[in-house]
Amino acid sequence: MRVAIVGKGGAGKTTLAGTLIRVLARRGRKVLAIDLDTNPGLAYAIGVPPVDDGLPEEALEQSDDHKVAWYGWKLATDLAPNDAVMRYGIEGPDGIRFLSPGKIASDKDVVKRNISAVQQIARGFDAPGWDLIGDLEAGSTTPYEGYTKFAERALLVVTPGWTSRLMARRLLPILGDTPTMIVASRFANGNFDPDLTPDVNIPYDENLARADQLGQPPIDFCPDAPGVKAIEELADRLVAEEAQA
Ligand SMILES: Nc1ncnc2c1ncn2[C@@H]1O[C@H](COP(=O)(O)OP(=O)(O)O)[C@@H](O)[C@H]1O
Numbered sequence: 287m288r289v290a291i292v293g294k295g296g297a298g299k300t301t302l303a304g305t306l307i308r309v310l311a312r313r314g315r316k317v318l319a320i321d322l323d324t325n326p327g328l329a330y331a332i333g334v335p336p337v338d339d340g341l342p343e344e345a346l347e348q349s350d351d352h353k354v355a356w357y358g359w360k361l362a363t364d365l366a367p368n369d370a371v372m373r374y375g376i377e378g379p380d381g382i383r384f385l386s387p388g389k390i391a392s393d394k395d396v397v398k399r400n401i402s403a404v405q406q407i408a409r410g411f412d413a414p415g416w417d418l419i420g421d422l423e424a425g426s427t428t429p430y431e432g433y434t435k436f437a438e439r440a441l442l443v444v445t446p447g448w449t450s451r452l453m454a455r456r457l458l459p460i461l462g463d464t465p466t467m468i469v470a471s472r473f474a475n476g477n478f479d480p481d482l483t484p485d486v487n488i489p490y491d492e493n494l495a496r497a498d499q500l501g502q503p504p505i506d507f508c509p510d511a512p513g514v515k516a517i518e519e520l521a522d523r524l525v526a527e528e529a530q531a
């Protein structure tokens with residue numbers, strides 16, 4: 287499966303992404319995790335060593351083709367996306383591979399050099415039997431720019447807050463034809479939003495917030511917490527739906 291995780295900042299995207307990735311890997315699946323957020327996060331939620339660097343220089347190439355090479359950089363021509371993942375993907379728990387365009391940190395150009403290459407990898411990666419889960423930056427800008435194009439389906443994470451629901455209503459037309467599941471996060475009960483019917487509920491769970499306070503993956507810190515259980519159920523549903531398709 288190829289899944290993009292989108293929604294407003296703080297909705298619970300990275301918590302969901304990191305836990306979903308770990309659950310799928312524990313179900314015996316091979317999972318490529320791509321952090322498309324240039325701020326720190328997904329590495330901690332999965333439990334891979336966090337790095338601010340992107341791909342090494344040898345994986346990148348300068349180009350004037352503005353369609354492919356934003357900021358003048360792209361994936362090296364002789365480097366196939368599948369090979370890039372196997373060579374440069376950081377190994378994480380349960381056999382996960384992790385890639386990111388780096389973080390906006392002391393080397394402010396690292397994301398500029400890497401962002402096109404990582405998207406080329408996401409779109410081109412097709413190693414048989416592998417899942418690809420991409421955690422996006424908050425909001426509508428990067429979906430608008432096409433960062434979800436690698437995905438066969440999207441998980442749109444929404445909290446009951448007004449602006450989170452507004453963001454979700456704006457993201458739906460941007461996602462267009464991409465089948466999208468609405469994941470209600472921290473939603474207790476009652477009417478959610480007249481335009482948004484949740485497909486999945488992830489309850490408010492203090493354990494998840496505590497795991498984040500400690501910088502630990504929820505699946506290691508609180509494996510039996512209701513929030514983790516809800517994400518396990520979602521993973522099973524995604525696997526079952528993929529088998530039916
Ligand atoms: N279901 C939940 N219940 C309680 N806290 C949550 C839940 N999901 C996420 N959080 C907490 O909310 C904060 C934002 O979550 P995060 O996954 O980083 O959001 P995003 O990636 O959408 O910005 C974190 O502190 C996280 O631990």
Ligand SMILES: [Mg+2]
Pocket residue numbers: 299300301323327422424
């Ligand atoms: Mg996040």
